[in-house]
Amino acid sequence: MLWQPSLPDAYLAMCDEELVARISDRRARLGDRLVILGHHYQTDEVVRHADFLGDSLKLSQLAASVVADRAAEGTAVEHIVFCGVHFMAETADMLTPDQVGVILPDLSAGCSMADMATYEDTVDAWEIIHASLKQSGWEGRIIPITYVNSSAAIKAFVGSHGGACCTSSNADQVFAWAMNGGTEPRKPGEDIKILFLPDQHLGRNTASDYGIDVEQNTCVYDPRRTHRGEPLGGASAFELHNAVTILWAGHCSVHKLFRPEHCDEIRASEKDLPESEKTTILVHPECCKEVVDKSDLSGSTEFIINRLRDAEPGSKWAVGTEVHLVARMANECAGRGVHVRILSDCQCLCTTMSRIDQPHLLWVLDGLCGVGTSNDQPAEHEGGEAKARNIIRVHPEVRGPALLALGRMLEHTGAGAAAD
Ligand code: SF4
Structure with missing residues (x-):
């Protein structure tokens, strides 16, 4: 999780009416240079300020097309404020031109599922699983698939190892693409396994829909168990050998x-x-x-x-x-x-997404407008230096292969790319 500085007290003390008035004022000042995106899981207080409401990938694609449309009309979009979680802002950054800054109003708004697959653990797992399979005499290819609810680094890993991203609406198509060989058509008799990151449930449900006996031919790789000293992430060499799909031990906490x-x-x-x-x-x-x-x-x-x-x-x-x-x-x-x-009366809310609230939204908009309050200067002041706070920028070395994974998904599934 990234570190989010505390907001000046004045932001937290504002009533709803004042927050709404100030956010509306900043939006008017920034005009077409600003786009605000709101994920479906956000609160009503936040989504009422959004230009677009949608799921993660669709919002990023929409942002990219709005940027292009406004550029054609002679207006440059400079800022996208993504009221979602970290991986969504990363995707928006990768799909929009470099001059557009993507802002996450609260840096601690991560996704617990995405955080369950780190780059280092994935590299280790890739080597550990291949070594075990080689030792058991298995010959074939493992194709990685990652749900778009993953970090840019995981998307890049998947892109550079012949795999693709998927969403919850096109996971079936991406799965079938991989089982048919992915980037290289499957040779007669060639054995293929899928490593599905980071959501074991979407992976298991998709494997089952494909017709795989999930009791016999899937297994779970848990990096936490590897850290605790179990050599194969809690799976046995036999299970890895028999698995058509190796499921990463991640899940959505909601x-x-x-x-x-x-x-x-x-x-x-x-x-x-x-x-x-x-x-x-x-x-x-x-x-x-x-x-x-x-x-x-x-x-x-x-x-x-x-x-x-x-x-x-x-x-x-x-x-x-x-x-x-x-x-x-x-x-x-x-x-x-x-x-x-x-379906359930328990509090099924995405707590990390809920970290994005009106005070944080106003704070980043104030930064863009060079106005606001601070603990030293609690009265609202104008004429400060405009600064973009909480910019999410994906490193160019990650962006290339991550876009490859996203591109393969879009190429093989067409328009049906709704995310979580
Ligand atoms: S609902 Fe689940 S998968 Fe979606 S952002 Fe929240 S924790 Fe992540």
Whole structure:
């Protein structure tokens, strides 16, 4: 996690009305030089200031096209403020021109899943797994796939080892591409394994959809177990040899909170209802396989939103994804008589994403406008030096191979690139 300096007290003391007024004023001052992106999992207080609301990759792609459109009209976008988490800002930086600065309002807004796969652990795992397989007489290729919810460094590792990124909506296509040989067509009789980073649940659900027996032909590599002295990340040489998919031991701390029991409770409470009155359970594939298996439907954030928007009046839905999105959709759908609730009553919120709040948003906008307050100068002052705070910049040596991994995904899946 990156270190975020504390905000001057005045920002934390402001009431909602004042924050809204000041943020609106800064947006007006910066005009078309500024784009604010809001992820679906953000709070309503934050997303009301966003120019665009969406999932991670779509927002970055949208930002890139807005930058190009405004350039064609003669206006240069200078700043993108990404109200999301760190890996999303990295992706936006990689997909937009160098002169655009991408800003994350709070540097401590990371993603616990992305943080579970470090570059060093991935390099070690790659060597350890290859060495074990060689020793067991296995010959073939391992193709790495990383979910876009990963650091730029992991995307770069994957890009430079013949692999690709995937999103939750195109993981099936990327998986099939890799099983067919990826960048080099699979030779007759050639054995291929996939190393799927960093979300074991999306990897397992995707492998299962592809037709792989996940009990027999997947195994989990856990770098923490390697650190604790287990040589193969907790897997055995036999499991690695038999695995068609090696799953990284990462998970989303939000989606892991949905449990099979939550599905069972709904089914049990509605067992006497006619089919037409029963709740449809709709979950994200970052949920564990047992939950996905017990659900009626599973899919990406965009899939979830579209299904709810298309739902029949009177229908009932229990949704297994982040609480802010579910609450927003419940509100929107209530007007059409569609009943939407979260699958579990526990606090399924992305706490790191929630670190982005109005005070932090105002603080970075104040920096861009050269206005604001400080602990030394608590009254609002004008005419300071404009400075871009919290810029996220991906190193050029990382950017190239990471873009290769993103590019392979887009090339082999077309437009269907909705992320988490
Ligand atoms: S919801 Fe999960 S995967 Fe998405 S940003 Fe939060 S921790 Fe990461």
